[in-house]
Amino acid sequence: MDVVRIFDTTLRDGEQSPGFSMNTDEKIRMARQLAKLGVDTIEAGFPISSRGDLEAVQAVAREVRVFSPLPTCTCKSNCT
Helix, strand or coil: CCCCCCEECHHHHHHHCCCCCCCHHHHHHHHHHHHHCCCCEEEEECHHHCHHHHHHHHHHHHHCCCCEEEECCCCCCCCC
16 A cells, blocks of 8 residues: 655745744644644754744644654765
């Protein structure tokens, strides 16, 4: 049986759109709706970018537990 897993980046990528941002309550509300839609994984934000984003990612993880909220991280590669 084939399985489709949905990995949503709205809470992270949406913050990068010019003129758009969400506060913590709005992110929680959006995450709850994504969970109701059956999203498997939500990329909840980029917590290293600011204290506010860290707190928002933590709040989303506490409030919406039916999925895997993931912080975004970057890795530096030393490939030659």
